[in-house]
Amino acid sequence: MATAAGTRVAAPTPSIPARLRRSTGRFVALSPALVWIVVLVLLPNIFLITYSLWKSDVGTITHTWNVDNYRDLFGSEIFQTLLKRTLIIALASTTLAAVIAYPLAYVIVTKFGRYKTIAALLIIIPLWVSYLMRVFAWKIILGEDGVLNGFLQSTGVTNKPSTAFLYSTSTVILTLTYVAIPYVFLSTYTALDRIPKHYYEASGDCGASAWRTFRHVVWPLSRPGVAVGFGIGFVLTFGDYVTPAMVGGLKGTMLGSIVLQQFGTANNWPQGAAIGVTIVAAGLLVLAIVSLFTRLEAQIE
């Protein structure tokens, strides 16, 4: 607050310079966050949107404003197929991840007692390994001379290596599910761990079976955590291009791959930017829906 000589008399309202100084102080305190948002969030998106409204003339960008890129995109059947596929893949793999991660977190929180932290750590450990390595591991498992084929042949289920496991939509879903699990798990685990044991007991005391306790108490209190985890998982899988490139083949191609292509080999930045904006918009739309489930009008003691 004001410490200047002029404000020695206790005034009911601070003088204008004092108020100004205070708001300056607040601005200084906030500035790292502001710089972060402007430089890393706002500017790149403004660039992206600006580029998407320009035009590429065989690699040369002409600065004339138009929406041709978007018109081309939504007129293109390939783009529509890809957008649909990308949405389905991202939603499917994140949903699968949530379906796997939630029971996992529930069992760990409720049954593992003092070992729960160790158990949770074991699930999150894959995050310490490089993303590329994790995706590549699936290539090793599912490939033509991979672990799965080797196992099936040695047990006599098949007599020659199958190529069905790799390079398909389901391979991408499988791999992305695996990628998303730790994130969804972490968020779900935190939410479940925050629910005190006496809520379970109080519910049981009121005559609720374990299932009804889950339905009426545990699920409503942990749902926001699941929604947040789902959001993170979705953002992560929706914009991914590494996984489809490595295990997806032609049928596993996603929008991210096209963006990469437009910015790279095709050298059509405006077109790539338009796809990028579409991805961001679609992602935001899904997140907006998900965020409806993150609201919880309660305070856990």
Place this chain on the structure above:
Amino acid sequence: MNRSIEGDNMQPTAATQTSDAAEATRPAVVTDDDGTAPAVVAMSDASKLYPGAEVPAVADMNLSIREGEFFSILGSSGSGKTTTLRMIAGFEKPTTGCVLLDGADVTDVPPYRRDVNTVFQNYALFPHMKVHANVGYPLKMRGTPKREIEQRVGEALERVSMTGYEKRLPHQLSGGQRQRVALARALIGRPRLLLLDEPLGALDLKLRESMLLVLKHLQRDVGITFVYVTHDQSEALAMSDRLAVMNNGRVEQLAPPRDVYEHPATSFVAGFIGKTNLLECERRAGQGAVAGAMPLTLSAEPAETHFTVSLRPESIVVGEDSRALSNHHVAQVADVLFLGHEREVIADVQGQRLLVRTGGLSVGPGDSIEVGWAPEDAVVVKETGTWQQQPALA
């Protein structure tokens, strides 16, 4: 109150004996007792040893709580009182022994199938449910029709004076209000037994006093058996029909409050309930004994050569009136504590320190006062150690 209830039975009747008399119908409040009252809840040799612990939290618990009774379990933290309660509720399973509700063995029955409700120490109201949903929860779990739930929630809230708060969330209520809602939730299903785990622990003194009355009246109105766990001796004395004093996982005494206060069975009980002078005595001829160098006369010949006597400060008469009593001494005042409504004086009788209450009499350190007491006021107690927080007076 229940003066005819047999007083200091250290080993209360086992449940197996009382369960066969369950056909006797009884009024809501126990007014007489002939040992045949049906036990709403009984524990038979129940022990609880937590994994990893060396000493059992509760050891060989035998309890028998009667219909309509306000029963308190009193003890300091770690005495096993909450574990006892949790075994009755079903949250903990006894390591050995069994728990009986209405004569039926429920040791392996999960909490949700027991006709017992608990008021938790921290209330445990579901934070995402409004007050009406919290209170109606037990009925909803039973499949009660919606209209009936609504009506009974209204009644239950009215009973705890919380009408009008139906649409609030728990975090929008004060501690005392949450307490009332928790009570309403626990009572709405009309359980056979209501367990209260230090329900007033989180409230401030004034609120606690008014809630004590609320609880007492509520119990009288609904006629449900209450088992009340507390570490506060004044709460237990004020509320209970009978109380069990626990120490180190065992019941030291089980009796009506007055008996516990006036005839403590052990030195722990004497020290834990109210203030007392614990005198280590040595037997002399006849009914005589000495505590240090101070001679005293007892009402009966002591059984052992070395024993402990509990003498309440308020039984000690100060001044000229004490001359007529068979224990009469001149004491030196060592210390005076002014407590407002009275003075507590630590007096020295030939090296033996005594805590005395002088009422309005004004004395200072170094003064001589006359003290005396009747022989029957010095109660011989079993030596079981003293409560740590009791100031060392002996």
